[in-house]
Amino acid sequence: MGMNLTLKVWRQKGPEDTGRMVTYRVEDVSPDMSFLEMLDVLNERLILEGDDPVAFDHDCREGICGMCGMVINGVAHGEQVATTTCQLHMRHFEDNAVITIEPWRAAPFPVVKDLVVDRSAFDRIIQAGGFVSVPAGSAPDAHSVPVKKVDADAAFDAATCIGCGACVAACPNGSASLFTAAKITHLSLLPQGQPERDSRAKAMVEQMDAEGFGGCTNTGECTAVCPKGIPLDTIAQMNRDYLKASK
Amino acid sequence: MTTKYTEGEPIRDTKAPEGPIEDRWEKRKFGAKLVNPANKRKLNVIVIGTGLAGGSAAATLGELGYNVKSFCYQDSPRRAHSIAAQGGINAAKNYRGDGDSTYRLFYDTVKGGDFRARESNVYRLAQVSVNIIDQAVAQGVPFAREYGGLLDTRSFGGAQVSRTFYARGQTGQQLLLGAYQALERQIAAGTVEMHTRHEMLDLIVSDGRARGVIVRDMVTGEIERHIADAVVLASGGYGNVFFLSTNAKGCNTTAIWRAHRRGAMFANPCYTQIHPTCIPVSGDYQSKLTLMSESLRNDGRVWVPVKAGDDRPVSQIPEDERDYYLERIYPAFGNLVPRDIASRAAKNVCDEGRGVGPGGLGVYLDFADAIRRLGRDAVEKKYGNLFEMYERITGEDPYTQPMRIYPAVHYTMGGLWVDYDLQSTIPGLFVIGEANFSDHGANRLGASALMQGLADGYFVLPTTIGDYLADGPYGEVDEEAVAEAEIAVREKINKLLSNNGDRTADSYHRELGKLMWDYCGMERTEESLRKALERIPELREEFWKNVKVSGEADELNQALERAGRVGDFFDLAELMCIDALHRTESCGGHFRAESQDADGEALRDDENFAYVAAWEYGEQGPVLHKEDLDYEYVKMSQRSYK
Amino acid sequence: MTATIERGSATARVNPPAGAAAKTTKSGRPGGLLGSSNGKKAVMAVTGAILVLFLIVHMAGNLKSFFGAESFNAYAEFLRTTGEPILPRRVVLTVLEVVLVAAVGLHMWSAVSLARRARKARPVKYAAKRKSQAGGYAVHTMRYGGVIIALFVIWHLLDMTFGAVNPAGRDSTPYERLVQGFDPSRWWVTVFYVVAVIMVGLHLRHGLWSAFQTLGLAGGRSYRPLKGIAAAISVVLVLGFLTVPVAVMVGAIK
């Protein structure tokens, strides 16, 4: 009594391969399965048939590591709001549905294989300045600097970004603004982030450009697919910090 | 049969300094040799893992000026499994003035660990805990705060003081991002060289010292050798030996198991923590289990129907036919008994046929009373995100019907044996975080794993490893040792790929996991363990003959990655069962049905088992080395939560 | 009780020089404000704002045509004579025109350069039809709409300012050009104006609040009011502009 599905999956052997959509049937899918468990079932079958399983990134399978992610029917992480691919369950699909599955598409996220892309550009954006410089052991007592609860909460909201890259995948400009803005905002709102605030904003924005991400035209697709609902005002905060730093 | 093990020399020296316990760490720090700053650049350190332990260690070592290489199997160091920790991190800050102190945290941890942890280590952990919070706050970790602007804390499983710092339900994430950012800063500074999507497959031991690792580039399949003056393993826990656990899918034992094969002793492998509040299994396809924060037990009431086999819907079960069994059996602690006790109680009622949900493997966690008492809004404020997560996974609304929960494997207290310096029995091999066995004894308290990982990585290891490195650089490495390790790795991969059998690695892993859960899970008996020890070698043999892995060696091949890990899980599973079988007492996360009191509570046997069981790998079966545990400061007593 | 760790004096470089990592990356674009996508966006926002101010004044001026030829021509004349006698005739207007041309030029330069960057960042399209999750139409209307507006402005200048394509010819008053330009017989010109003005409205509906966002002046609770104000200004501008050609068409202005 499970569901029967037709999957159209992007298959690409490696970075050099051109890649193509391949159609698979999956039968007897339980509505309680997660999307990745459904792909597990397909992969088990492919392995036994001597085929390459569909490669996809995943680890925690509970929506926090940011490793998983694919574009499902044209929407990054699928249509379920505020949900990572690993938390998406099959009960949201109809029996006999045709599901298209593609990797994140953006030049700075080259495809490694099938649905796996290289997101190391994000790490380099953090390297450019997404930190507070504190050597271990040199920190003052945690209570020496009180932080207003509202600021701490707002910083936390921005800090929940899981670095999945759905924002880039959804943005028509291939912009990494939401990701970059989330980190800049997180640190800008806290007193600990102030000393490096200007250099951080400048360096991270410039790195984002250097990686080849597009600019933001405030289309808002990113925040709509973001599994953590990172809000657009982080981008305003980034712009503010950047312009101030560039004066 | 491999239940045979031999007993070797006991371990006498753990390198902990003598003297009053408060001064030991200070003494060790002073006694540790310092490395000449000019030499640090010439000293290479490999760190496997970028979780709280590995990430903080690599960042700190880089900061100190060593030449560090860091490895993880994910595509970014930020995704290490530590990211998933929810509840919080303990620290003896006593910001509440509620009577907390280093000594009390030390005491609670030793007691919580059921008197199977080393006093010196635990005391140091409690001392360092306060620095962790300072460090994290300075990095910009957005801990929860009160309106006054100061840090908020809460109390957590088994503690009577409020010492758990938290960042909503995402404490692990925020702490890991702090460590990750520190690490990225060092990468930019050129002191740390990062290798993501690289899996460690063997340890290089040359002249009796750990000198490097063999890793596989998971994208190109290339087998690489990396040489260093010291190797740090921070590869996390091995709970995935049970297939289903709350751990991330990629968590594995390969790194520590390979090190064990090369001579590092494995301590207390059988100590496994089962977490009582997880979402139950819903079908055979299930790939992992999801933890629901323990904090839910503050307001939720646990119950099952009084009658076995009662499958009426909740609304039709009258109040007097519900058994709130935790409140009934443990009136003093009620729903808040420690993890191991709550887990076993759930298992017992399900074994009696009173479980609820698919397969009868679940108990209710009911918020109806809390909603009535506090109002839906208040409940939503407190637990909204958890309720949402539950609904997302099960499709059921926990506001209108009770949650179903069941225990699941969560954490492994066992790991590679280390001394006070966190050095294993192979000189130059250091082990930190969940990968070692050090601080939690037979049972870990909630919110203490994050504390230990960061204590090890930021504060302890950077000092103690200096003492070892001060005698370096260690010169040329024996080429034969490297080649031998590399060949072994290649052979294993070729074996897996050329097998052409008819079962997938996952299907073997599932079978092994079920076997371990049934026979070496929440409750163990001599009989069940013997059964497991009979079956595991058979299954392992079949696995190596019959597993099917498609694809090639020189490409991204996830089937191959999994198969390799499963192979090591088989070996580990066997050692776990041997350890569980030899320890005929019950303690902490290890419950032997034969050793319980009249009320069914765990019965320790301090006379015979107050030791750490450190296993040495031997071709003729494992060799047991005992490290006796002396309690000078905390008096051993039977735990009671009635 | 302390547990700080001892360390040697030579710690690693604490602050990687800003942008150190940037230099090591593949494309190595020039940095600086105008080189960055955020900088370009800021240019677009500032120039866009200048253009919006112009449009508001322009619309108000156009409405003067309802008060008859003198009033309208006087306004056109006023534009040319402000600053006299201190400044020669048309100096202020010329300065304004230069600013406008510069603004349009910079605005278009940023738009084109950002669009090209975006295309490079997103070389492969999705096979599944993209479903907009934000209900956003912004990218298409902004880019293609912008092009239509640009074409319109060229035509419009030839038409109203220079009279080159206007039946009233070069040597006419602005009022004559206005009345004859929107003559019912030239309905297709009017249609083009209507379309263009609506495009401008759409452009501004997004552009106005977007400019605030770009300059970092938006956030939190200000989005709803900002978007409301943007929509209101757009509607006022569209209606204000359209009444004139419509009035000419129906003979209210002649």
Ligand SMILES: Cc1cc2nc3c(=O)[nH]c(=O)nc-3n(C[C@H](O)[C@H](O)[C@H](O)COP(=O)(O)OP(=O)(O)OC[C@H]3O[C@@H](n4cnc5c(N)ncnc54)[C@H](O)[C@@H]3O)c2cc1C
């Ligand atoms: C759901 C959940 C909730 C938890 N909540 C809490 C909590 O609230 N409080 C608390 O104190 N503890 C909690 N814990 C426990 C705690 O999160 C872990 O014990 C701790 O994070 C382990 O950290 P680690 O650094 O030792 O290892 P991990 O974070 O597991 O990191 C392991 C690293 O090693 C790498 N690695 C592993 N194998 C290899 C290999 N072969 N080659 C190369 N790299 C490898 C991985 O890539 C990864 O980077 C929780 C655990 C779970 C599962």
Ligand code: HEM
């Ligand atoms: C000449 C042709 C034009 C083109 C090609 C063009 C193109 C664009 C584009 C692509 C954007 C970016 C959209 C975004 O940031 O979300 C934009 C923004 C904007 N445009 Fe234009 N535009 C043109 C003319 C105009 C005119 C005539 C005006 C004013 C009357 C105007 C006002 C604005 C404003 C205010 C913005 C918002 C800037 C921002 O978001 O930061 N534009 N334009």
Ligand code: HEM
């Ligand atoms: C239906 C609406 C419009 C009417 C009736 C109208 C009318 C006119 C007239 C009569 C002039 C000539 C003024 C003079 O020579 O003194 C003019 C100039 C101009 N118009 Fe419009 N216009 C309209 C819409 C627009 C729009 C939408 C734009 C821009 C997007 C625009 C941009 C300009 C410019 C740039 C000039 C030249 C200004 C100058 O030379 O100082 N107009 N317009």
Ligand code: SF4
């Ligand atoms: S901002 Fe949102 S979508 Fe983008 S990486 Fe972070 S969590 Fe993912």
Ligand code: F3S
């Ligand atoms: S979708 Fe893209 S255009 Fe900006 S608002 Fe989001 S980054």
Ligand code: FES
């Ligand atoms: S697998 Fe971790 S977020 Fe999906």
